[in-house]
């Protein structure tokens with residue numbers, strides 16, 4: 438007997454058989470019923486979710502001997518030819534391999550002629566986003582005035598790469614990824630029909646690995662059915678698909694928690710020696726960390742059902758913030774290793790870094806520490822008034838005096854604070870300030886000292902000098918402050934900087 442791939446053998450033949458895309462099949466059926474089928478459709482969505490299958494069903498529905506019909510018979514010549522890709526009226530073009538303008542020119546020539554057998558000419562262009570700009574433009578001309586008997590169906594996994602002028606001429610349908618449950622149901626259905634025995638763990642692994650693609654799940658089942666002699670077991674799936682056992686991920690997470698760097702490296706070594714794919718392994722790690730994260734926040738998802746108790750136990754040992762950081766680092770690792778010529782080294786370095794991570798400093802903790810630091814700093818400022826403080830405030834201080842005794846304020850504004858020893862403040866006047874100095878010493882010193890106390894909050898004894906030379910002070914309050922901040926920042930954020938940088 439001729440071997441037929443499961444994906445082909447079980448390909449849905451009617452709209453009702455298409456799984457998980459009811460929002461699309463229902464609309465298409467209604468369009469057929471009300472004779473409102475569009476001339477151009479975009480079928481967007483991930484791989485293996487039924488785009489081309491639905492396109493073929495639409496082609497059959499339009500061209501069936503009973504058509505246009507919501508339920509193509511599957512028995513007439515037109516239906517049979519379309520199923521076996523032999524229809525003269527249904528053209529399937531792979532955008533990825535026919536990127537050229539020539540193919541589209543041919544298509545344009547061809548479009549003009551009426552269909553040969555059926556009622557409609559249906560052009561299914563797969564991966565339409567791969568077409569060249571010239572080909573797109575040629576296609577656009579056809580789309581501007583589509584002949585009444587022509588239907589275009591453009592399938593794409595990357596609709597954002599299809600030029601807007603094409604998109605705007607099409608009715609768009611977005612196909613969705615299938616849930617684990619939907620895929621599981623489908624695999625159970627096919628396994629029963631094919632008399633393939635498969636245990637529950639294996640079933641779950643396949644459904645999860647398929648990542649929403651029914652075609653991928655069916656291909657995996659196909660592959661495993663030929664590999665396993667009697668029943669498909671979890672170990673078979675792990676071997677054939679190059680997956681790692683969940684145990685490995687639990688062990689790795691434990692090693693992260695207990696900061697056992699060498700055990701992390703050992704796990705990588707074992708994984709590679711056992712013939713597992715390193716990239717698959719890292720993806721598995723990400724999934725594990727994500728699962729822990731979901732369990733941590735109490736999410737109740739079907740994919741967690743498996744191993745739930747183990748996740749719950751392990752996640753108790755993980756701080757929520759740490760977990761999020763590890764997950765972030767892992768996601769970056771996945772990108773980095775794809776770019777690297779030394780992926781193993783990248784993985785090792787990352788695991789080492791994770792196993793050496795300091796625990797997350799909580800934001801509340803940071804705020805507490807900042808508060809303490811600030812109050813200490815304020816205290817310090819009260820106690821130790823510095824010359825720099827006075828210098829910085831001098832002009833403002835003299836303005837205050839000016840409000841009371843105008844000439845005195847002006848004179849003092851011309852002076853500069855020179856030094857501060859204990860509570861002895863010396864200010865210096867420019868060389869021509871002898872008169873000011875003497876006058877103040879004789880009549881205003883007490884007033885100024887009072888004002889100093891009011892302004893700076895300290896009892897200060899004032900000494901006056903007349904000098905030309907300016908003393909150099911290169912350590913300003915600003916420097917000090919910056920220094921403080923830098924120091925505090927380094928102290929506070931140490932772990933973060935090292936770990937995520």
Ligand SMILES: [Zn+2]
Pocket residue numbers: 500501502503509510511512513514515516517
């Ligand atoms: Zn038919």
